Amino acid sequence: MSAWLWIIATLLAVAALGWVFRAGGRWVTGNAPRFRDMSYGEAFGFALAAAALAGGTWLYLQPGAVFFRWAVQGFVIFAVAAYLFRELGRLIGTEGTRKLFRQMPLTAAFGILVILVYSFVAIFAGQISLRTVIIVAVVGMILTEIVRRNTGDAAATGFGGLVFAVNLVFVVMYLVGPIAPHGQEQVFELANVVAGGDPALGGNPDFPLGTDQIGRDILSRLIFGAQNTVGIAFVTTLLAFFLGGTLGLLAATLGGWLDQLLSRGVDVLMAIPSLIFALLLMTIAAVWAPQTGIPLTYFMIVIIAVIDSTRVFRLARAVGINIVVMDYIEAAKLRGEGLGYLVFREILPNATAPLLAEFGLRFCFVFLTIAALSFLGVGIQPPLADWGTMVRDLAAFINYAQFAPMAAVTPLLAAGAIALLTVGVNFVVDWMLQKSSGLKE
C-alpha cells in the first residue's frame, strides 16, 4: 500500500515540478516563445527527465550498485569517445567527409567508432603474415587506380589517402605483433581466475580479465571471438545479399511466372520459424560434415545465408518494383537494353540506399543467430573462440553477482561485446536510413 502512495506522491511532485518549471521559465525569460508556446505535456516531460536524472544520481552514489556504476561509467566513456571521434572526423579528411562528420549525430559517430574498433581487433587479433600486408597494398593500389579513372581528382586523392592510411596501419601492426596476449586455444594451469588482476581478490595480473573453467585467457578469447563471430557473420551476410538481392531484383524486373515462383518459394521458407529451421538443418549438417570432410562452419554459413536471403529477397523485390515502373527504365527497355544492363546499371544504383541500410540490420540478425546457435551448441565449434559459446560456458558465474561482482562479470563481457556491436550497427543504419529518406524529399 505504501508503495502505491509513494508512486502517486512522486508523480504528483513531478507534475507540480513541471508546472513550476514552465511558469518559472515564462517569468524569468519574460514570456519568450520557447516557454510561452510550451505545452504542459512537454513541461511534464522535462520534469520527468530531471526526476529520472536525480534518481540515477542517487543510485550511483549507493555503495551496492556496482553494475549500475559500471554502466554509467561505460556510457559516459563511450559518449566522450564518440564525441572526440566526431571532432577528429571534422578536422581530418577531404571536404566531403568533413561535411559528413559535421552533420553526423553523436549516435552515428559512436556506431562508426564501434565498427572501426571491432574490425581493427578482428583483423589484428593474431599475428598477420607478410603476404597479407602485400596483398592489401596491391589491392589498395588497384582500387585507387579504378577510382582515379572513374571519378574526379578530388575523390581519388581522398581515396588514395585512405588507402595509404590503411596500409600504414597494416605495416605497423605487422611489426607490433598480435593484439591478443595469448592464443585462443592456449590452456593454462590456472582455471577460473577472477577478472580484475588483483591477487588479493583471486585475480592474476597476467590475465586481466581472468581465465575460464579450463584455464584459457578470457581477454584473448574475446579478441579472437571478434575475428570468428564478426568475420563469419560478415561473410554470411554478404552471401545472403548476393543471393537475395540478385533474385529479388531479377523477380522485380522480369515479373510474371518467375516472380511468382521465387516469391512463393520464399514465402514457404519464411513460414518456418527461422531459428528452429536453422537448428534442424544444422543437426542434419552435423551428420554430413564428417562424411564429406567439409567443416561444419561452412554449412552454417550457407544455411544462415539462405534463410536470411529470403528477407533480403523481399526487400530487394519491393524496392525494385518501385524502380522498374520509372520512366527511365521504360526508356532503357525501349532502347533495347539487355537484362544485365537494366539490373546492374539502372536499377541497382537506385536501390543501394535501402539495401545498404538493410545490410546493417541483417548483419546484426545474422550475428545474433550465430551467437544463438553457438550458445545452443551447434554453431561455431570449439576450440575456436566465439562469444555465444563463451556466454553459455560462463553463464553459471552470474550467480555470484551479489557478493563477487568481479567473478560475475566474466559472462557479461562476451554478452556486452555482442550488445555493443548490435547497438553500434543499428545507430549507423538509423542514420543512413534517415539520410536516404531525407534525400528523397
Add this chain to the structure above:
Amino acid sequence: MTEARDLLLKIRDLRIEGRSDEDWFPIINGVDLDLHKGEVLGLIGESGAGKSTIGLAAMGYTRDGVRISGGSVEFDGIDLVNAPARVKRGLLGRRIAYVAQSAAASFNPAHRLIDQHVEAPVQHGVSGRSDSIADGTELYRKLRLPNPDEIGFRYPHQVSGGQLQRAMTAMAMACRPDLIIFDEPTTALDVTTQIEVLAAIRQIVQEFDTAAIYITHDLAVVAQMADRIKVLLRGDEVEEADTRTMLSAPKEDYTKSLWAVRSFERTEKPLAGADEVPVVSVRGVTAAYGDTPVLHDVSFDIHAGRTVAVVGESGSGKSTTARCITGLLPPLEGEVLFNGQVLPADYRKRTKDQLRQAQMIYQMADTALNPRRTIGQIIGRPVQFYSGLHGLRLRDRVNELLDQIELDPDTFYHRLPSELSGGQKQRVGIARALAAEPEFIICDEVTSALDQLVAEGILRLLARLQDELGLSYMFITHDLATVRAIADEVVVMKDGRVVEQGGKTEMFHPPHHAYTDLLLSSVPEMDPDWLDRLLAQRGVDNIGDAAVDKM
C-alpha cells in the same frame, strides 16, 4: 474602391530564409502586401518565386527548415510573427483557411469528407456537429457538387479530382473565414474540370465577401479570379497593379515577357499530299489493359517533318496510343506502320534499328532521368548503344548534343539530374531522344509540368530541332495553348476514340464536334471578362464535367 474597406492583412518587408545543408539562404527578400476585406489578390510567378511561402507566411506559418527572419505579418491587427501558439490556433481554420494544390493528397483517405468538414467548426466551437453537417451540405449545393446530400458521406477516393477540390473549398468555408489562401487549386486539373472549380470558387468568395490570396502560375486563371495581381520573381516583388491595368499595361520587362509567352505560334505547314508515305501510320488500333478496353479503332497518320498534336482529357487514351506505337502495349487489333513497313506489335520483337527510329520524351523529367547517372552518361548511353562510338568521339557527340539543346557541355557533363532545374532536365530528356538519331519522337505532355516561360523555351527548341533535323512529332497534350503554338495537325480523343482530326487552323474554327467545342471554350483567356462571358453564354450547368456527362 479599395480605400473604403478595412485593411485585413498587412505584410511589411517580409524576409524568409530556408535551410539547405548547413547554410541559411534567402527565399523572400522583403515583400510588402496589403489585403483588404473582401478582396482577391493574385500572386503569380515561376516555381521557386516564393508564392507558396508568402501564402503560408500570411497564416503565420512556415514549412520545416524555413524561418521568418524579418518583417511583420499583421492579420486584423494581430502580429502573427510573434503571436503565441494559442492565439494562432484560434485563428487558423476559423478566420484564416487554406486550400492546397492537391486535394487528393490533402484529404485524409481514412475519413469521410463530411467528418473532415465538420472538424474545424466543432473544434473552434463555431457550431455543433449536426449544424455544421447541414451547413456543409448547403455549401456543397452552392458549389454545385452532384448529390450534395450524399457526397459528404463518401470517402475521398470515391470522388473525382475536381469535385474533391470543390469539397476542399467548402471545407475552407466551413467557419466562414475572413481570409482564404488558395495555393494553385486548379493546377492539377484538366481544363474542362478546372473551369467548374474556378466558377465555384469565384462565386462563393463573392457571396460570403471573403478576402483571398490566389496563388497560381497561370496568368489566364488569375485574370479571372483576382482584383489585383502581384508578380513575384525569385523572392522579390516585380510589380503590383489591379488586374485590368496589369493585363493591358504591364510596366516591367519580366511581366511583359510572362505576358508574351502565349504569343508564340508557328505557321502551320500545308497538309501532306495523299500519295506521300507517312512516317508513322496508326491503323485501326484497338487495345485494352487486361479486360478493360482503352482504345477503340484509333487511326491517324504522322507525316515527315510535321507535328501531330493528340488532345484530350486524362483517361482519353492519348498516352495509351503512344504505348501502342512504342510497342509497350501490343494492340489487340490493328497495326502500326513505320515508313510503310508494319512494326512488330511487341517492342521486344523489334530490331535495334526499328527501336532507334521512334523515341520518347516524358512528362515528368524527374522520373525520366536516372537520378544516379550523370548527364553525360544519360545522353552518352544511347549514342554508344546505337552507333558504337567510344572514348573521345563519344564525348564529342555528347557535347554536340548538349550544344543542340543549349546547355553548356563543360558545366553539365558531370552533373546529376538532381542538380538541374526542371526545364534543364526536360532538355536532357530531349537530348537523350535525339542521341538515337530518330525520325520520329513522341512528346508525352513534355511542357505540362513546367512554368510557362520555361515551357515556351522547350517548345521553341523542339520547333527549331524539327526544322533542322526534319523530325516528326506526336505531341500528346491537354493544353490547347501548346497545340496552337506548335501543332500542324490535331487529333482530338475522347474515351479511347478519335472524335475529330484535321489541320490546326481548321480545328480552331467552327463548326466542330461538341466535345472539341467544349475543350476549346474551356481554355482560359487573358481577358478578365472571359469567365463571365462564358458563363453567360453556356450557362452554369453546361460547363466542365457536367457538360461532358451530357454528351
